Amino acid sequence: MPEELAKTFDPAEVEPRIYGLWKERDCFHAPAADPRPAFSITIPPPNVTGELHMGHALQHTIHDLILRRKRMQGFNVLCLPGTDHAGIATQMKVEQALRKEGLSRWDLGRAGFTERAREWTLQYGGTILGQLQALGCSYDWSRTRFTLDEFVEEGPETADWALGRIYEQSGYARAVLHAFVHFYERGWVYRGERIVNWCPQCQTVVSDLEVEHRDLSSHLWHLRYPGTDGSEGLAVATTRPETMLGDTGVAVNPSDLRYTNLVGKNVRLPLVNREIPVVADHHVDASFGSGAVKVTPAHDPNDWDIAQRHPELMPPITVIDDAGVMTPQAGPYAGLKREEARKKVVAALQEQGLLVKVEEHQHAVGHHDKCGTVIEPLLKLQWWANCSDLAASALATIRARKVTYTPERFTQMETDWLESIRPWCVSRQLWWGHRIPLWYCLACDGEVARTSAGSLAIGEKAQPIPSVERPAACPRCAGNELEQDPDVLDTWFSSALWPFVTMGWPERTDTLATFYPTDLMITGRDILYLWVARMIMAGGEFMGREPFREVLVHATVMTEDGRRMSKSLGTGVDPLELIRLYGADATRFGLSSLVTDSQDIRFKMIWESGGKAASGPDDRLARAEQIEQMRNFCTKLWNISRFVLMNLEGEEGTLRPLSELMPRDACPLAKFEQQTADLAEGAIVADTATLEDAIPHSAFRIPQLKLADRWILSRIGAASASVNDALDRYALGEASWTLYHFVWDEFADWYVELAKPRLRSDDPETRRAVREVLLAVLETTLRLAHPFIPFISEAIWQGLPGRTEGETLATQSYPGGHAELHDEAAEASLNAVIEVTRAIRNLKSEVGAATKSVDVFIAGPAGLEMAYVEQSARCRVLDQRPEGPVSAAAVGAYEIALATAGLVDVAAEIARLTKELEKVAKDLAGLDSRLNNEQFVARAAPDAVAKARAQRDELLQRRATLGERLRAFTATGGAGQA
């Protein structure tokens, strides 16, 4: 006996219960030793400090939808979750927490701080993983990893975020050091002094990819640098006047005749009274600004390059320090913030009459993508990774299509980037992260010394010792006064190793053997370079092959008016709010229905205050239409299910098991055995759909099968086929809408309605047949829908009779195409019923008899299922044309005459018929112009011509019928005899 479904679907009650059931049955764990073919994904690890936002919700809806179908299709599905230690973000959070205690990281010292940060991530981090469970994600939580985790042998959960013990034989932290040492030994890592992107707020270097350029309107200041001989010299144009204090020269284009006489001479740098040379360099664009560029090698990458070509511009003069404050080299401006210095410098120059002019100017200013602070280009000695070898092999991998991108256009984006790859600055001046495993010998390395402040001064030519562990002694002098490099690695260096380190690299684990390479990487386009490209490079180097076979790039979630969702701007929604309002299923289904391959998704929101964006921190989400629609869908499905279950009338026990009623897509295991045998033979693994089709389904034999039954079975077969087809193309939106319309428009609106009278039949066999079909279609629908709406489908499924006890829907087989259910004749017949029914309803509505039962005469081809029409249109079908006045319509090959018995407004009926005739005439004209065109008949596809002819015949028929009706009306002056 199935438990009766509650009156209304209550996501808040159902979701935790069902998720608990899945966990209890261990549905999401993927053992390495499993004969079934593997399907694996590693999720893009969210920041350990992060909380679920709409982008995550979309991303993981896509993940779980794909995973659940694969699981139901019989794969050994692994989705490996985890979090990223997120160096900068986490360090910022922890420092924030410390500030509240009146402490800074310096008070704790490095060891104390990292300990504190680790505690912090254990305590507060990883809440996002719990939030993913609320979304329903079917990930293997027992394998949860963290990009800075240490090896844990055995034992209880290490922390809430871990949701399980560390699984493999190596800690992530150690593996990262291994990888770096390998890089070093390959000669790809070097130390170099260059202009880097310095964040004065975070006090660290960041890579080019972490700099976000924003166009700001500013000014172009033209400054006069007088000649040393008192002549007028020249004017330079700059967007950063404060850096002039560090100028070491001026550059002009060699062919710029205005300045040829000055090249090789000196000009006087105002305010600091320094003589600086004028040089000729091709980099300078004579048509921009004044044609003369001030050269500040310490604060501008271009200027640094120019200075490399002109030794007289060296050495550089640093006038801005790590905090964005002017250095003693800035003379009277020392100690001022860079913004203040700018104002004072401009004012001083103006006072001296050296400010030639100020133009409005728009230019791109680099901001740190984590904190938004304006990046300060500074000259620094940093660790760089030369990626050209890696990029070349990654390019080869992509070009050989060992990694493919969906949508395809992203392939080009990725290869373009790889082709022009530049050295990657991998060192960061942080404490939270993987400390660079390079050691310096204070005894024998002359380039290394302790400063008075106790820190390490490391010269450019220092000779570090690479080692994962602290070396016991210096291999050169056997001294044991070794110091580790103070910097940590870019977080992206560790995440580049994610797909294989999470599976145990550098050990050779069973997990790697089974699940690497992974099948899919599902990610946003914003990290295609930062992460995806680097994983391909790292995978190729460390594993000898690509880390994933496919990259699925999904859209960005935007607000309704196209702005990026942002917490601080109040333009974002918390997905948990959506789950609270509408349930996880509706949230997922709403999101999946929005997936297309275009670039972004606009999300409509209405807040309690009435606006499109939150008016304040307390403003709550009132409505999200796109999700609400799917909540309504869930309610619909729930009610269909209630209807089916409440009509079993206690006969559940006598119903045959579902597997007999409806093909259950054959035994999955048989399939796997076949596939593994193929694998052993070295054969290409057959497409599962093909295998599925090759296995004969148990025939669907119910003697009392009626037209409606044959129709709905044919339709669910078609729906399954098209959902599968769309999912194979990652057209998740299309798949969602197909499911939506099948359930609502076909199953609920027509089949359930047509089933009602038969359920009330006196014949038990008739009743039984309908119940069985209802149940079979419902059960198949639930399997089809499960990846989209896992909670509600599982909850209903658990209440169905005829299933095996103890099973979960999550591990049932996924419906295939069901081509054997296709029934052309049934579809055509029922379509006729639907069309005629609609025409009658329309007529009833027009004559104001929508709610009444009417008499109707239908002329046309035989075989129309009149009982269905009578039921659906609420009418009585007459054997003969009615005597009295009628209202008429023509649909397809059928003519419909509705006895109006004086109901009809003559003028209105004439107007209606005239309007309909006009429409027919218009359509006919269009068709005729085509058919009369010899070119069309001669050149168009034969079936296009045939179709047009058929349409024309039908329209001619309709025109005749309608014309006759109209004539009858006008001739009798309104009596309208039939």
Place this chain on the structure above:
RNA sequence: GGGCGGUUGGCUCAGGGGUAGAGCGCUUCCUUGACACGGAAGAGGUCACAGGUUCAAAUCCUGUACCGCCCACCA
């Protein structure tokens, strides 16, 4: 400066060589034992603009405009 997307009914979006679809909103009607988070019937669009290819273009090509995104050292 390059590159990529988008421009379809009031709104948010599907679709994609044969004459336009959905949801919401709107109009009219209906509380019928699955469902008013529902049912029935409607109104509403020269598919941004201009050329071209084709028997046929909203759909393919080229160009233009506007919106968005990515990349790029023009001070």
